[in-house]
Amino acid sequence: xxxxxxxxxxxxxxxxxxxxxxxxxxxxxxxxxxxxxxxxxxxxxxxxxxxxxxxxxxxxxxxxxxxxxxxxxxxxxxxxxxxxxxxxxxxxxxxxxxxxxxxxxxxxxxxxxxxxxxxxxxxxxxxxxxxxxxxxxxxxxxxxxxxxxxxxxxxxxxxxxxxxxxxxxxxxxxxxxxxxxxxxxxxxxxxxxxxxxxxxxxxxxxxxxxxxxxxxxxxxxxxxxxxxxxxxxxxxxxxxxxxxxxxxxxxxxxxxxxxxxxxxxxxxxxxxxxxxxxxxxxxxxxxxxxxxxxxxxxxxxxxxxxxxxxxxxxxxxxx
Amino acid sequence: xxxxxxxxxxxxxxxxxxxxxxxxxxxxxxxxxxxxxxxxxxxxxxxxxxxxxxxxxxxxxxxxxxxxxxxxxxxxxxxxxxxxxxxxxxxxxxxxxxxxxxxxxxxxxxxxxxxxxxxxxxxxxxxxxxxxxxxxxxxxxxxxxxxxxxxxxxxxxxxxxxxxxxxxxxxxxxxxxxxxxxxxxxxxxxxxxxxxxxxxxxxxxxxxxxxxxxxxxxxxxxxxxxxxxxxxxxxxxxxxxxxxxxxxxxxxxxxxxxxxxxxxxxxxxxxxxxxxxxxxxxxxxxxxxxxxxxxxxxxxxxxxxxxxxxxxxxxxxxxxxxxxxxxxxxxxxxxxxxxxxxxxxxxxxxxxxxxxxxxxxxxxxxxxxxxxxxxxxxxxxxxxxxxxx
Numbered sequence: 001x002x003x004x005x006x007x008x009x010x011x012x013x014x015x016x017x018x019x020x021x022x023x024x025x026x027x028x029x030x031x032x033x034x035x036x037x038x039x040x041x042x043x044x045x046x047x048x049x050x051x052x053x054x055x056x057x058x059x060x061x062x063x064x065x066x067x068x069x070x071x072x073x074x075x076x077x078x079x080x081x082x083x084x085x086x087x088x089x090x091x092x093x094x095x096x097x098x099x100x101x102x103x104x105x106x107x108x109x110x111x112x113x114x115x116x117x118x119x120x121x122x123x124x125x126x127x128x129x130x131x132x133x134x135x136x137x138x139x140x141x142x143x144x145x146x147x148x149x150x151x152x153x154x155x156x157x158x159x160x161x162x163x164x165x166x167x168x169x170x171x172x173x174x175x176x177x178x179x180x181x182x183x184x185x186x187x188x189x190x191x192x193x194x195x196x197x198x199x200x201x202x203x204x205x206x207x208x209x210x211x212x213x214x215x216x217x218x219x220x221x222x223x224x225x226x227x228x229x230x231x232x233x234x235x236x237x238x239x240x241x242x243x244x245x246x247x248x249x250x251x252x253x254x255x256x257x258x259x260x261x262x263x264x265x266x267x268x269x270x271x272x273x274x275x276x277x278x279x280x281x282x283x284x285x286x287x288x289x290x291x292x293x294x295x296x297x298x299x300x301x302x303x304x305x306x307x308x309x310x311x312x313x314x315x316x317x318x319x
Numbered sequence: 320x321x322x323x324x325x326x327x328x329x330x331x332x333x334x335x336x337x338x339x340x341x342x343x344x345x346x347x348x349x350x351x352x353x354x355x356x357x358x359x360x361x362x363x364x365x366x367x368x369x370x371x372x373x374x375x376x377x378x379x380x381x382x383x384x385x386x387x388x389x390x391x392x393x394x395x396x397x398x399x400x401x402x403x404x405x406x407x408x409x410x411x412x413x414x415x416x417x418x419x420x421x422x423x424x425x426x427x428x429x430x431x432x433x434x435x436x437x438x439x440x441x442x443x444x445x446x447x448x449x450x451x452x453x454x455x456x457x458x459x460x461x462x463x464x465x466x467x468x469x470x471x472x473x474x475x476x477x478x479x480x481x482x483x484x485x486x487x488x489x490x491x492x493x494x495x496x497x498x499x500x501x502x503x504x505x506x507x508x509x510x511x512x513x514x515x516x517x518x519x520x521x522x523x524x525x526x527x528x529x530x531x532x533x534x535x536x537x538x539x540x541x542x543x544x545x546x547x548x549x550x551x552x553x554x555x556x557x558x559x560x561x562x563x564x565x566x567x568x569x570x571x572x573x574x575x576x577x578x579x580x581x582x583x584x585x586x587x588x589x590x591x592x593x594x595x596x597x598x599x600x601x602x603x604x605x606x607x608x609x610x611x612x613x614x615x616x617x618x619x620x621x622x623x624x625x626x627x628x629x630x631x632x633x634x635x636x637x638x639x640x641x642x643x644x645x646x647x648x649x650x651x652x653x654x655x656x657x658x659x660x661x662x663x664x665x666x667x668x669x670x671x672x673x674x675x676x677x678x679x680x681x682x683x684x685x686x687x688x689x690x691x692x693x694x695x696x697x698x699x700x701x702x703x704x705x706x707x708x
Contacts, residue, residue, distance in 0.1 A: 014516065017533075017534045018495065018497070018534060020534060021495060021534050021535055021536060025536065198488050199483045199484075199485055199488040199489040200488060200489050200490055200491040200492075202385060202483070203481075203483060203489050203490075203549075203552070204491075204502070205385060206383060206385055206476060206480060206481045207476060207480070207502060207503040207506065207552065207553075207555075207556070208473045208474070208476035208477065208503065208506050208507055208556075209502070209506050210473070210506065213506065218491055221491075221493045222491070222492065222493060
């Protein structure tokens with residue numbers, strides 16, 4: 001590799017030269033993920049759900065105008081799946097289309113999890129970073145504030161917050177963010193405390209970096225790998241918790257494409273018997289298909305998170 | 320080498336408080352550096368040598384104000400007339416202190432206590448001490464590094480840089496070498512764009528690496544190469560003083576020699592002044608013009624290299640020199656054994672700090688701390704027994 005170049009294209013060449021090692025690192029990490037077959041499986045699982053969410057309008061086109069998140073329903077008794085002339089995965093209570101609900105529910109779950117986790121992580125990153133870096137009184141104030149939130153069980157606190165607000169998806173997400181950021185703040189603070197002891201942080205002080213530059217250029221980039229692992233794992237956890245909240249009645253209203261809500265609606269029919277075309281069924285499908293979708297997403301996130309932990313752990317990293 | 324003094328430390332102290340928990344408010348502290356004064360001439364290499372834990376690294380870091388000293392002052396390029404003024408003031412203060420101490424039968428450590436010092440001002444004859452203290456405070460606010468705020472100190476860093484001991488943790492693993500060594504230029508706004516890249520290429524060449532190394536990450540290099548990068552980073556701003564904090568102790572012997580030679584070449588080419596910190600006497604001998612020997616936070620002997628190695632005067636220096644291994648099994652050396660462990664700097668021995676391990680000790684050593692006394696050309700020793708002869 002040479003970096004001597006004619007004057008005109010120097011900028012481009014420099015850009016290329018700079019890109020090269022970054023790409024090389026990226027490829028190395030990618031190679032490590034490929035070797036990890038459980039993580040690959042997780043990626044496939046999450047990708048499946050994410051693609052479903054992205055292409056929902058094509059996979060299950062809404063039949064009527066109006067909110068596409070409302071599952072079409074014919075207000076009849078549940079009907080079994082895989083029957084000709086019926087929705088693919090059958091129908092549930094009120095005759096809601098299970099297939100439609102599962103597909104559009106993917107949107108709800110992916111958007112909710114991403115939104116909650118990323119917002120909480122951002123809040124945690126800033127507060128935890130400030131607490132760890134500046135220490136002293138700032139640290140004390142931020143961390144005691146964090147402790148207040150951590151001292152209450154997350155689910156109960158989220159329920160309490162959701163219950164005093166109007167029941168809708170936005171307020172549920174808000175409640176989840178409130179209970180989720182403290183753990184990120186903790187994580188980042190601990191990380192920053194250990195990273196700032198590195199000599200390169202002192203070196204950056206010695207060359208005359210300003211404090212903000214030290215924090216954002218030297219400490220934060222070296223502190224976030226556990227955050228990335230944590231974010232991946234939590235995507236699944238938030239999906240699960242938000243489904244639980246919907247399940248017990250916080251969050252979305254009936255008929256909304258949300259897996260937790262669908263599971264709770266389907267559960268009511270689980271112990272009854274219906275007859276369709278002279279065959280009697282126990283309507284398991286209204287419960288199992290949304291549950292399966294939730295399982296795939298949650299497990300996929302866990303598998304990726306575990307794989308990333310192996311890769312990002314500095315002890316297992318090369319050099 | 321000239322007689323111009325580049326940087327000088329006056330009564331430098333760094334104490335690390337020992338926190339014993341919420342309820343114990345004792346004033347106990349690790350006295351890592353305790354009342355050390357020295358100067359570095361422009362263009363020379365001053366060595367700091369001593370056992371681990373003697374405060375040599377802390378001294379180096381305090382010189383650059385990477386840690387704020389607990390007491391004392393660092394002066395950068397103090398002009399002649401100001402230095403005269405300063406030493407006159409310091410003389411006046413020590414005379415005033417001495418008189419008060421004699422009248423009130425005080426111990427030296429009492430003078431350190433700020434509260435007690437304030438009460439001293441109120442004693443008869445204390446007004447002079449107060450006056451000179453105020454004068455000194457005003458002087459230091461203007462001329463000492465201690466008086467500088469964060470921003471002025473940040474700008475001062477252009478003049479003085481440091482190379483760290485551990486080449487593995489001193490480079491940010493997420494930055495390209497190019498970004499690591501151009502960062503000093505960037506944060507001081509000295510150069511950017513093509514000029515910055517040009518200077519990076521020139522510097523990477525000066526420390527014996529290739530321009531293509533600029534586009535790699537630190538983990539792709541060996542220890543010696545990383546230390547070269549650390550040196551390059553320190554040199555980017557054309558500083559005058561570089562603190563070398565055991566720059567070779569983490570490296571192989573052969574690599575050590577390469578790095579030391581490179582440092583010597585760079586010193587010649589760039590006109591650098593070094594503060595060379597090491598525990599390795601042969602490295603010190605190879606690199607330094609003058610040497611300060613430290614023991615438990617104090618300088619016990621300060622001498623030009625040849626005079627120190629030919630005529631070590633302090634018992635501790637003698638023991639150190641005698642401990643240099645000679646690669647000749649037939650040669651029986653006369654050993655000057657150092658009995659026991661180095662005492663804790665949290666609770667240093669009274670009087671001369673070395674008296675617990677000194678085989679020549681006498682009664683006075685246990686009660687009175689010896690001052691640094693001139694015994695030869697540029698040669699100073701802090702020992703009660705070496706004063707006359």
